[in-house]
Amino acid sequence: xxxxxxxxxxxxxxxxxxxxxxxxxxxxxxxxxxxxxxxxxxxxxxxxxxxxxxxxxxxxxxxxxxxxxxxxxxxxxxxxxxxxxxxxxxxxxxxxxxxxxxxxxxxxxxxxxxxxxxxxxxxxxxxxxxxxxxxxxxxxxxxxxxxxxxxxxxxxxxxxxxxxxxxxxxxxxxxxxxxxxxxxxxxxxxxxxxxxxxxxxxxxxxxxxxxxxxxxxxxxxxxxxxxxxxxxxxxxxxxxxxxxxxxxxxxxxxxxxxxxxxxxxxxxxxxxxxxxxx
Numbered sequence: 327x328x329x330x331x332x333x334x335x336x337x338x339x340x341x342x343x344x345x346x347x348x349x350x351x352x353x354x355x356x357x358x359x360x361x362x363x364x365x366x367x368x369x370x371x372x373x374x375x376x377x378x379x380x381x382x383x384x385x386x387x388x389x390x391x392x393x394x395x396x397x398x399x400x401x402x403x404x405x406x407x408x409x410x411x412x413x414x415x416x417x418x419x420x421x422x423x424x425x426x427x428x429x430x431x432x433x434x435x436x437x438x439x440x441x442x443x444x445x446x447x448x449x450x451x452x453x454x455x456x457x458x459x460x461x462x463x464x465x466x467x468x469x470x471x472x473x474x475x476x477x478x479x480x481x482x483x484x485x486x487x488x489x490x491x492x493x494x495x496x497x498x499x500x501x502x503x504x505x506x507x508x509x510x511x512x513x514x515x516x517x518x519x520x521x522x523x524x525x526x527x528x529x530x531x532x533x534x535x536x537x538x539x540x541x542x543x544x545x546x547x548x549x550x551x552x553x554x555x556x557x558x559x560x561x562x563x564x565x566x567x568x569x570x571x572x573x574x575x576x577x578x579x580x581x582x583x584x585x586x587x588x589x590x591x592x593x594x595x596x597x598x599x600x601x602x603x604x
Contacts, residue, residue, distance in 0.1 A: 329409040
């Protein structure tokens with residue numbers, strides 16, 4: 327196997343019972359015990375909650391953090407340490423933790439804070455995330471008005487996810503169809519990675535300023551820049567909330583630096599599927 331990158335799954339990949347197959351590994355058990363001491367009931371919901379429960383942002387993000395990190399620990403035992411890592415949206419926090427940038431405690435408290443801020447935002451602004459399939463990103467950008475719709479995730483050459491206000495969903499879906507694309511609503515509870523989240527991103531940045539940041543033991547590619555973390559880590563992580571996820575460019579940059587194998591850590595194979603399709 328050549329140079330390996332671990333990809334940490336994001337919101338939308340959550341499924342009931344995730345991480346149950348690795349929960350008894352000593353390192354994972356220690357992580358879950360820590361999480362329970364900070365936010366009791368989270369592990370139980372991850373292992374036995376319903377899909378509807380897991381789809382709520384307040385629970386999705388902490389449980390995805392735990393599942394991603396648990397699978398990463400298991401894969402590291404199996405394959406050894408990767409050359410670099412990347413987390414998709416919420417997956418960026420466990421990726422930073424895995425790379426040693428944040429302690430498990432600080433990283434879990436960060437994901438809980440992030441979830442609380444984004445949950446509050448969904449109560450304030452009704453919206454959804456819509457994957458547009460079959461259209462180039464430039465065409466999708468042209469369909470967005472920058473008010474009701476914003477390009478949010480650049481997933482591949484012919485897949486871009488759009489953050490859309492609830493009242494504009496029907497009209498936007500019709501525009502996608504008229505342009506020859508297909509629109510698919512994602513399993514998330516709001517519209518994310520768009521400028522409307524800027525106030526929440528600033529609040530998260532204030533929280534992150536109080537944490538201890540360490541040098542990474544491997545490169546961590548940032549959603550914000552599609553490049554390895556450098557400079558102001560707190561700013562980079564906070565601004566990710568209100569900026570597009572540049573996954574396509576990130577994968578291209580990883581490959582340019584010699585990555586040959588991509589291993590998804592988390593439930594499902596969404597990200598490795600995107601890598602394969604290009």
